[in-house]
Amino acid sequence: MRKKITRRAFCSMLLALPLPARAQQANKVRRIGYLSSGDAASESKRAEGIRLALRERGYMEGQNIATEYRYAERKPDRHHELAAELVRLKVDIILVAGGEDWVRAAMEATKTIPIVMVGSQSDPVEARLIESLARPGGNVTGFSLLTRDLSGKRLELLKEAVPKLARVAVLYVSANPASIIDVKEVLPVAARALRLTLQPWEVRSADDLEKVFAAMSKQRPDGLYVLTGPLMFANQKRIAGLALKSRLPSMYGRGDAVEAGGLMSYGADLAESYRRVAYFVDRILKGARPADLPVEQPMRFELIVNLKTAKQIGVILDPNLLARANRLIK
Numbered sequence: 001m002r003k004k005i006t007r008r009a010f011c012s013m014l015l016a017l018p019l020p021a022r023a024q025q026a027n028k029v030r031r032i033g034y035l036s037s038g039d040a041a042s043e044s045k046r047a048e049g050i051r052l053a054l055r056e057r058g059y060m061e062g063q064n065i066a067t068e069y070r071y072a073e074r075k076p077d078r079h080h081e082l083a084a085e086l087v088r089l090k091v092d093i094i095l096v097a098g099g100e101d102w103v104r105a106a107m108e109a110t111k112t113i114p115i116v117m118v119g120s121q122s123d124p125v126e127a128r129l130i131e132s133l134a135r136p137g138g139n140v141t142g143f144s145l146l147t148r149d150l151s152g153k154r155l156e157l158l159k160e161a162v163p164k165l166a167r168v169a170v171l172y173v174s175a176n177p178a179s180i181i182d183v184k185e186v187l188p189v190a191a192r193a194l195r196l197t198l199q200p201w202e203v204r205s206a207d208d209l210e211k212v213f214a215a216m217s218k219q220r221p222d223g224l225y226v227l228t229g230p231l232m233f234a235n236q237k238r239i240a241g242l243a244l245k246s247r248l249p250s251m252y253g254r255g256d257a258v259e260a261g262g263l264m265s266y267g268a269d270l271a272e273s274y275r276r277v278a279y280f281v282d283r284i285l286k287g288a289r290p291a292d293l294p295v296e297q298p299m300r301f302e303l304i305v306n307l308k309t310a311k312q313i314g315v316i317l318d319p320n321l322l323a324r325a326n327r328l329i330k
Contacts, residue, residue, distance in 0.1 A: 117142030
């Protein structure tokens, strides 16, 4: 039978080590791999948010952690290559800032290194990345931003901002499974309740955006609903600019798009999600297994409104709506 080592016995064993060995144990630097579908510029806010959240938990870059960043720069065929590279570096954890394909690439590269999802928009159970939210079961856990029940709330807020709203153009990426479900199943239900007509517009690449907006203007929508995803995130300033040029009140799932010139967003409090990513890193580095750490979903949400954009496109917002906003961009 295996004898259990007490904490006191372990400390005695550690003190018995030569001084250099003890220093090595105390100052061990843990390596974190950061796998992103984007580039350093678009990921800077999220990466910095996670870094600061880790610092709050005592993890200092260059002292007790070292992060290996790997950016695909919007090249989807690089996910397997970059995931394998992080595995060869023998990192202790892989943080995946990308969709289900990126999580799956990391899973295929390793069955043992813990993988933490950094705000995936996909349903991790439906995508078979985990067994259940409560008991992930494998080497994947983390934070999922998937909140389909917010789709109706976003449409409702857009209708509140533009009472005469009747036709809503929906911009989505056909390669994103979560967006397809939103367009075909979730949004139509909410639209019927609000007596809105949806006009879905498919985007396959960034090169489609100008053409799509040109064709969209001929259908004369009253508003624009932009579904989230890596391509939309990478081009949010461009999309916001096209919406502004078309004088379309626009709704997004992330506040970054509103900062870029969009009208409104309603979604998870991203600062809170960064703190939760740090929580997973901390627990795993202290010995917890990903299989036993429940995958979390947002608990706090924020409404962000760009007053400057509202003025530019001639939208007069209800004071009651503005009073409920968490942040107003002037």
